[in-house]
Each structure stands twice: as structure tokens, then as C-alpha cells.
Amino acid sequence: MLALELAVVSKYFGERAALSRVSLGLKPGSALGLLGPNGAGKTTALRLILGHTEPSEGSVKLQGGDPVRSESRRGVGYLPERLVLPAHRSVRSFLRLHGGLAGLRGSELDQAVAAVAEQTGISGRLADRLGTLSKGLTQRVGFAQAFIGRPRVLLLDEPSSGLDPMGMRDARDWIVQAKESGCSVLVSSHLLSEVERICDSVAILDEGHVVAAGSMAEIVRPDEELEDAFVRLVSSHTPSFPEILDGG
Numbered sequence: 001m002l003a004l005e006l007a008v009v010s011k012y013f014g015e016r017a018a019l020s021r022v023s024l025g026l027k028p029g030s031a032l033g034l035l036g037p038n039g040a041g042k043t044t045a046l047r048l049i050l051g052h053t054e055p056s057e058g059s060v061k062l063q064g065g066d067p068v069r070s071e072s073r074r075g076v077g078y079l080p081e082r083l084v085l086p087a088h089r090s091v092r093s094f095l096r097l098h099g100g101l102a103g104l105r106g107s108e109l110d111q112a113v114a115a116v117a118e119q120t121g122i123s124g125r126l127a128d129r130l131g132t133l134s135k136g137l138t139q140r141v142g143f144a145q146a147f148i149g150r151p152r153v154l155l156l157d158e159p160s161s162g163l164d165p166m167g168m169r170d171a172r173d174w175i176v177q178a179k180e181s182g183c184s185v186l187v188s189s190h191l192l193s194e195v196e197r198i199c200d201s202v203a204i205l206d207e208g209h210v211v212a213a214g215s216m217a218e219i220v221r222p223d224e225e226l227e228d229a230f231v232r233l234v235s236s237h238t239p240s241f242p243e244i245l246d247g248g
Contacts, residue, residue, distance in 0.1 A: 001064045003028050003153050003184030004049055009058035011044050011208075018044040020208045021058070026153075031175065031185040033195035035230060036205035042188045045205070046157060049186070050078065063153060074103075077151035081158040081188075083142040087131025091122060091141055094130060095148060102149025116144040119174065135162035143174060151228075154178055154185045160194055172198055196226040204233055211237045 002025040011019040019041045026032045036042050037123070037137065047053045048060045051067035065072035085094065095113045103110050117123045120140045133141065139162045146154060156175065160168045168191075177199050179185050189195050195202065203213040212219055212233045220229045 001028075002026060002061070003063060004186065005059075005061045006045065006048065006055075007059045007061075009045075009055045009060060011041075011048065011049065011053070012056045015234075017208050019048075019055075019205075021183075022205070022208070022210050023058075024203045024210065024213055026184050026186055027200075028184050029179065029182045030201065031179045031187060031199040033199035033202040034186060034188040034205070035190075035192065035195065035202055037234060039207075040205040041208040042205055044208075046155060046186075046188060049155060050076075056061075075149070075152040076155065077146035077149070077153070079142045079146040079157060079159055081161060083138060084142065085130040085133075085138060087129065089130050091128055091130060092125065092126040094141065095126075095144055098145040099148045102151075104149060112148050116147045119147065120144045122169065136164055136167050137184060139163055139171075140167070143171065145202045147174070150181075150183075154183055156185065157188060158187045158191075159189065160191050162223070168194065192223070192227045192230055196220075202226070204230060206234050207235045209237070 001158055005025040006022050007054065009019055009022045022041070022045065034042050034045065048055055049062055049067055051073060053118045054068065060067055067073060076106060092113060095116065096109060099109045099112050117126055120143050122137065122140050122144060125137060130141065133187050143159070146156070159175065164170055172194060175185055175187070187195055187198060199216065201215045204211050220226050
């Protein structure tokens with residue numbers, strides 16, 4: 001069973017196709033990079049995977065079930081691109097909230113908060129109010145809440161956002177460690193050098209279509225880096241007209 005799967009998925013907003021017959025899958029214990037220029041459909045794909053919206057056509061499976069159902073989302077950690085935290089809460093209470101949502105209670109919850117705080121380098125900030133944190137520390141808290149409960153699937157949207165070079169290296173290490181522990185990871189990012197270091201495979205979207213998908217070796221030529229392959233593939237993609245047109 002794939003950790004997540006989109007099978008011939010289209011999503012329309014009015015007459016505009018945000019995604020058109022997209023198929024992709026994430027194998028257990030692997031990392032998939034979801035790439036594309038702005039407006040390519042990455043955010044729509046993530047919203048479908050999270051059950052925040054439903055496909056117009058095709059099917060979406062998360063851990064074998066419909067992502068709209070809460071049981072399919074159990075064991076899924078998510079770090080959004082725009083992380084908005086309740087400013088009045090302390091870091092500790094925020095992590096306890098998310099640990100509780102992951103099903104942790106009592107001493108198990110206390111231990112999980114301590115563990116993810118240590119992992120993400122925020123142990124000394126647990127008493128701080130979220131509204132006082134820098135962007136980099138806020139992102140570390142975001143990673144901590146995504147990791148708590150040892151998720152089986154991680155969905156990471158621009159995970160390096162706001163991190164300095166040391167933080168980016170730490171984040172890369174955390175993601176690789178999660179993958180090596182058996183977690184399935186989807187990374188949506190514009191930082192292609194980071195994706196190339198983390199991911200086993202990539203799917204490149206452009207104008208709602210998959211223009212390329214496969215292992216890193218299948219996508220990137222021997223004389224290229226991922227950035228070169230991305231530019232080559234997106235540049236060579238013939239722009240498509242909307243599937244639904246008025247007047248022809």
C-alpha cells in the first residue's frame with residue numbers, strides 16, 4: 001500500500017483546472033519531492049492530500065483511505081508553508097496540544113514534548129510565548145509539532161522557510177532521519193538543492209500537469225543537477241489551454 005496516492009486527479013475551480021489528470025504516489029519509507037513553479041498546482045495537491053478539499057475527478061488516498069476521514073489522517077505530521085501560531089500560547093502548551101491530538105497522554109506526552117524539543121533545538125524555549133519567537137525559531141516549533149507522535153507520514157510545505165544555513169542543515173538531517181526510521185515524506189519546496197539531498201524521487205508539476213515523475217536518477221541527467229533538470233523539463237513543457245473553453 002502506498003503512503004499516499006493521487007490517481008488521475010483533476011481539480012476545477014469554476015472553469016479553471018488547477019490540476020489535470022495528475023497521478024503520483026509516495027512509497028512507504030521514501031521521500032518524494034513535489035516541485036513546480038508558482039501556480040503549478042502544488043498547494044492544491046497538498047490540500048487534496050490533507051482532505052481540505054475533494055477532487056473533481058479521480059481519487060486521492062492517504063494511508064489507504066479517504067483523506068477526508070479523520071482515521072486516514074491519524075499518524076500524519078504536517079508543516080504548512082505559512083505557519084500561523086497562537087501568539088499567547090507557550091511553546092510547551094502548543095506542543096502538548098498537538099501531542100494530545102496525536103493521541104498522547106500523561107507521561108508519554110511529557111516525554112514526547114521533551115524529545116521533539118531536544119531534537120529540534122528548542123528545549124530552552126519551552127516557556128516562551130509563541131508570539132515572541134523569531135521566524136527561525138517559529139519554524140523549529142513547526143517541525144516539532146509535525147514530529148510529535150512519531151508520524152508515519154510527513155507532509156512538509158517549504159520546510160526550510162525562515163531557517164538560516166545551520167537551521168537548514170538541521171532540518172535536512174531531521175527529515176533524512178525520519179525517512180530512515182521508516183516514515184514516508186512528501187516535501188514541496190523551491191529549494192531544489194535541498195530536495196536533491198533529501199528525496200529519492202520527484203514529481204514536477206506545471207500548469208496543473210505532471211511534466212515529469214520518477215526517481216532522481218530517471219529525472220536528472222548525469223551532467224545535471226536537479227535545478228538544471230527542472231528548468232529543462234518545465235521550459236520544454238508545451239503550455240496547455242484550459243480543458244474547458246468558452247467559444248472555442
